[in-house]
Amino acid sequence: MVLSEVKIGERVKIIVQKNENAVKQRLRTMGIRSGTIVTVMNTAPFETPIEIKIGNFRLAICKAEADKIVVEYV
Amino acid sequence: MWWNMSNKISLIGNPNCGKTTLYNLLTGKTERVGNRAGVTVDSKTGRYVKDKSVFITDLPGTYSLKAVSGDERIVSDNLNEVPKVIINVVDGNNLSRNLLLTCELTSLKIPMVIAVNFSDELENRGIKIDTVALSKVFNVPVVLISARKNKGIDMLMNDALKNARVPNFIPPDNYEKFIDNALNSAVKTARADILDFTDKADKILMNKYLGIPIFIAVIVSVYSLTSILGGFLGDKIADFIKTAGAYAELSLRESGAAEWFIGLIVGALVKGVGAVLSFLPQILVLFLLLAVIEESGYLARAAFLMDGIMEKVGLNGKSLISLGVSCGCAVGGIMSARTIESEKQRRLTVFLSPFMPCGAKTAVFAWLSGLIFGGNPFITASLYFLSLFVVALSGAILKRFDRFRGGAGLIMEIPVLRMPTFRGVFNELKEKAVDFLLKAGSIIFLVSVVVWFLQSFGVNGYTQNISETFLFSLGNRIKILFVPLGFGNWQSAVAVLSGIFAKEAVIQTLNMVSDNPANLFVSGYSAYAFMAFILFMPPCIAALSAAKNELKSAKEFCIMLAYQTITAYLVALTINGLGYLYENFGIVFLSLTIVIFGVIISIVILKNRRQCKNCRTCGVKRCETKKANTTI
Numbered sequence: 001m002v003l004s005e006v007k008i009g010e011r012v013k014i015i016v017q018k019n020e021n022a023v024k025q026r027l028r029t030m031g032i033r034s035g036t037i038v039t040v041m042n043t044a045p046f047e048t049p050i051e052i053k054i055g056n057f058r059l060a061i062c063k064a065e066a067d068k069i070v071v072e073y074v
Numbered sequence: 075m076w077w078n079m080s081n082k083i084s085l086i087g088n089p090n091c092g093k094t095t096l097y098n099l100l101t102g103k104t105e106r107v108g109n110r111a112g113v114t115v116d117s118k119t120g121r122y123v124k125d126k127s128v129f130i131t132d133l134p135g136t137y138s139l140k141a142v143s144g145d146e147r148i149v150s151d152n153l154n155e156v157p158k159v160i161i162n163v164v165d166g167n168n169l170s171r172n173l174l175l176t177c178e179l180t181s182l183k184i185p186m187v188i189a190v191n192f193s194d195e196l197e198n199r200g201i202k203i204d205t206v207a208l209s210k211v212f213n214v215p216v217v218l219i220s221a222r223k224n225k226g227i228d229m230l231m232n233d234a235l236k237n238a239r240v241p242n243f244i245p246p247d248n249y250e251k252f253i254d255n256a257l258n259s260a261v262k263t264a265r266a267d268i269l270d271f272t273d274k275a276d277k278i279l280m281n282k283y284l285g286i287p288i289f290i291a292v293i294v295s296v297y298s299l300t301s302i303l304g305g306f307l308g309d310k311i312a313d314f315i316k317t318a319g320a321y322a323e324l325s326l327r328e329s330g331a332a333e334w335f336i337g338l339i340v341g342a343l344v345k346g347v348g349a350v351l352s353f354l355p356q357i358l359v360l361f362l363l364l365a366v367i368e369e370s371g372y373l374a375r376a377a378f379l380m381d382g383i384m385e386k387v388g389l390n391g392k393s394l395i396s397l398g399v400s401c402g403c404a405v406g407g408i409m410s411a412r413t414i415e416s417e418k419q420r421r422l423t424v425f426l427s428p429f430m431p432c433g434a435k436t437a438v439f440a441w442l443s444g445l446i447f448g449g450n451p452f453i454t455a456s457l458y459f460l461s462l463f464v465v466a467l468s469g470a471i472l473k474r475f476d477r478f479r480g481g482a483g484l485i486m487e488i489p490v491l492r493m494p495t496f497r498g499v500f501n502e503l504k505e506k507a508v509d510f511l512l513k514a515g516s517i518i519f520l521v522s523v524v525v526w527f528l529q530s531f532g533v534n535g536y537t538q539n540i541s542e543t544f545l546f547s548l549g550n551r552i553k554i555l556f557v558p559l560g561f562g563n564w565q566s567a568v569a570v571l572s573g574i575f576a577k578e579a580v581i582q583t584l585n586m587v588s589d590n591p592a593n594l595f596v597s598g599y600s601a602y603a604f605m606a607f608i609l610f611m612p613p614c615i616a617a618l619s620a621a622k623n624e625l626k627s628a629k630e631f632c633i634m635l636a637y638q639t640i641t642a643y644l645v646a647l648t649i650n651g652l653g654y655l656y657e658n659f660g661i662v663f664l665s666l667t668i669v670i671f672g673v674i675i676s677i678v679i680l681k682n683r684r685q686c687k688n689c690r691t692c693g694v695k696r697c698e699t700k701k702a703n704t705t706i
Contacts, residue, residue, distance in 0.1 A: 022142070026485060029138035031171035033250065041273065042280040046382030049391065049484050051280060057168045058272075058490075060378045060391065062483030 089135030304356025319344030346522030388473025416481030560600025599653025
């Protein structure tokens with residue numbers, strides 16, 4: 001399952017990221033990496049971007065990038 | 075540099091962790107603050123109020139020292155001039171993310187102090203941070219502060235000046251493990267992951283279906299409050315200036331002053347600068363509302379909601395922030411484009427931000443629609459939507475060119491919703507009022523004097539016959555350009571020219587060259603075409619120099635100027651043309667033309683130029699990247 005398929009309000013754990021290195025690096029500096037637990041909070045119109053919450057940090061991430069983040073339910 | 079580097083303290087931290095609020099406290103300055111990432115896009119240096127020999131440098135927020143966007147590059151560039159001490163500001167609500175940058179900073183071997191900000195919010199959320207334990211882990215002093223509530227600041231500066239130490243070096247591979255250990259020993263959380271106020275409010279504000287209607291309601295209320303409240307107060311000032319002007323003229327005549335001197339005072343000062351001054355309340359109301367939106371954290375939410383639409387026209391959610399800031403002033407809007415990672419989207423945002431009706435343009439529209447359309451609020455409101463439409467259309471057209479096509483998807487922090495502080499909003503308003511008065515006293519006054527001189531003197535010296543003056547012959551030479559747009563008279567032509575210096579100058583020039591500016595326009599639609607031309611023509615000198623700075627290339631800058639001029643001309647031509655059709659051939663013919671053109675335009679825009687989902691940058695039918703990605 002990928003992050004963009006997760007429904008609003010569900011909590012998931014990030015398994016692996018298939019994004020290009022620049023995006024992966026950028027997300028890592030924001031504390032998002034394999035093993036991070038995120039909650040999907042909101043989806044914008046047109047399905048992109050989605051809002052996720054990591055601890056007390058909220059991040060908007062566009063669908064194209066969320067498509068490449070593999071997650072599983074915790 | 076004028077500051078002494080040996081005594082420089084740099085503020086470094088993640089975006090939106092309160093560095094500029096702290097900087098304003100320490101230096102007594104009033105730099106812009108807001109509740110979102112990327113308000114500060116440039117470095118600023120000031121003296122510490124309690125010890126003038128100490129210099130404080132405020133830097134844009136960054137997640138990492140490895141630069142990505144333009145504002146982040148400023149941080150790494152700035153660290154080349156090594157500061158004496160680094161104050162690493164961290165958001166106590168988000169320690170695990172903020173401390174990643176702290177770990178990176180340990181590699182610099184510069185004495186450091188950690189300031190854990192938002193101590194007031196931590197208290198409310200029941201989070202306890204053990205500063206002693208955290209200080210042991212990094213081997214630097216750690217101080218709890220609240221920059222918004224002005225708490226712990228003296229202690230922080232005391233530590234920064236006396237106790238700062240070089241932190242223990244942390245190897246990059248160990249960052250995450252190191253932080254987990256540090257947090258385990260130093261942070262006591264009451265309950266994790268509870269739904270707080272922001273989450274609950276966002277269920278409505280960022281709702282898939284409700285979000286955009288709310289956003290539109292916000293725009294409409296900002297606009298109507300500005301025009302109703304600002305207009306009401308502005309009328310009072312205008313009346314006062316009129317009375318004062320009449321009194322001044324009378325007393326000057328009685329004292330037997332020279333005719334040209336009376337002309338200068340009444341023409342340039344009262345009719346010119348005075349006309350502009352009466353828009354101070356309107357501009358202040360506009361900036362007050364924008365400051366509330368900025369400080370509450372709503373702007374980032376608007377960017378979130380509109381990202382999908384913006385992407386369709388080649389822009390990005392962050393471009394919406396630029397467009398929103400440009401509704402106040404295009405200079406700020408153009409500079410915020412720096413936070414956009416992709417160069418092409420950044421360029422497009424700089425090109426299109428000046429299309430928004432800024433405070434000065436809003437004043438021009440309010441004034442003209444008051445004179446010509448009896449203050450019909452629909453006229454000025456329609457210009458807002460016209461500007462959004464032209465931005466979208468421009469984006470859809472321009473993204474077909476390689477120069478603008480392609481970019482990265484949105485990755486943007488959504489800030490916590492916060493109550494705007496009185497100090498923040500007040501500082502912003504004070505700043506804007508001072509800016510406006512300085513502008514009225516300098517550039518607006520200068521344009522007034524120049525216009526007065528040109529319309530009072532000709533080749534034969536001082537004259538009261540307008541057709542002998544310089545201004546008349548200048549206007550007559552260029553007016554032919556504006557004939558197709560419906561305002562081919564010399565007065566409008568010189569007003570457009572003066573608009574290049576400052577958009578408010580359009581008001582003063584028209585007011586000075588004509589006793590009743592409404593007569594300059596043969597019809598309502600030619601006046602509307604004039605307003606549209608002012609809306610889309612290249613912005614004022616201040617915004618142009620900001621754009622030049624961001625584009626970093628004379629060629630790009632010229633392309634932008636050409637694009638904006640052509641757009642202004644075409645839009646005004648279309649409006650005047652449609653008005654002409656309506657007047658001469660009736661509504662049926664007009665609608666028919668609109669439908670035909672609408673169909674042609676939508677075919678051009680919607681024509682599917684195959685773009686692959688994976689790389690987004692190519693636009694060619696067979697993209698290697700796509701192939702490579704799908705086979706994985």
